[in-house]
Amino acid sequence: MTTTRENGSLYTHIDNNIAIVEFGHPASNSFPSELLRRLANEFDTLSNNDDVAIVVLKSEGDRAFCAGASFDELVAIDTLEEGKQFFAGFANVINAMRCCSKLIVGRVQGKTVGGGVGLAAACDYVLATEHASIKLSEFTIGIGPFVIAPAVERKIGVSGLAELTLDATSWKNAYWAKEKGLYARVFESIGDLDKELAIFTEKLASYNTEALSEMKKVLWKDTEHWQELLAERAEISGKLVLSDATKKALARFKK
Template identity: 30%
Template sequence: MSYQYLLVEQDGPVAIITLNRPQQLNALCQALLRELEAALDAIAADENVRAVIITGAGERAFAAGADISELAQLPSATAGRELALRSHRLARKMADLPKPIIAAINGYALGGGLELALACDIRLAADTAQLGLPEVTLGIMPGWGGTQRLLRLTGPGVAKLLMMTGERISAQQAQQLAIVERVVPQAELLDAAKHLAHTLAGMPPLSIAAIKEAVNRGHDMALDDANAFEAGLFGALTATEDAKEGTRAFLEKRKPTWRGR
């Protein structure tokens, strides 16, 4: 499939999606988001892909936010709500994908750009990256899940501070606040993301999918309910061919071969 605003390539079992509007700092227009949804559908159907990287074209921006020209033309509150709900559906698709998604944040990740990164499973940032949710300066607020995902990473006080001031923070500050997991030199970012993605792709895919589901769904459950959900997933995994292969390989002191069954 060809895309106007994305570059999609495959590096072995790793799919790399590059947001490709560098002249607009990879701003997230609706056409780009529709293409991203289609690319994720194709990746979900491809058994050869076991991990995903999302990054931005160029060194200046991962994604500098929503396309402001589109926001300015929204005719009603209903249209604004539907715009937010479409983005929420994309984020849900990312959460439901049984493959890990890594954000390689190579520059500005602002507004919708940061919200897209927050919807990924793991975030790596270049040491030159800047992150923020500046929607308040436009008279609006984060509407693509940012209020909820940032809250769950930083706690309510920090989340309110960043969103109410619209402040930009450095990659290093973002790591201290647990918004990103790792910070690496700009020139090494994509290689670091690929290395991590290949490491995850080399793990048993059913285990990776179960861990992602347990963390994502269990996060909002009471502890006893989340533990019961975890136990169900654990039990299902113990009956798989991969679990039998993994335990045999350990006892036989050899490298296991994962088949996703």
């Protein structure tokens, strides 16, 4: 069942030391700013929860994993400050995932675009279905994936980031994403994905939590500057979204 709430939904269920964080939005699981704020806060909360060993990030439904940031909010941006705040939404979530003391396992069951690719890249380990194609389409509306680029590049390298970004109208399939390192494993169906997810996370949660936490630090070594870096990137996007070229491109998409 998918949510019909305008600002989306976010639920966390904790069982056997595994926290399952599920987000949803009627527009293909896209993110309005309020939902991004809630998700960032949730990662901060779980980071300090001694009853949680592992976090699973998933979305509602069986089609789209995440369609990125809210298009309605994007077209409504009128000032540089509004632009910076809008693009800081995914920056704050990525930094919350990076700083979370728990390892985060992503469950990507369907297509993901833009900021959604950033979310997948910010997970420590991702299981996906073969329907989980990815696309960075930001160039088509006059901006670029500047905020999420560090997370994506960290997983698939500069060449992979360039291939995704410059070929902005093409989908890359799940096996491409696996080959590049974004996904760890790809399954034929959601049923197969969820069976393996349950087995894998149960094993992880049984390990020494201190060892898991220390491994998290190792995986994110040399990213301490991201707090400032992603804020700078949000400002770049905030400026671009006010440009004439972007306004015209957004108007075409809106029609």
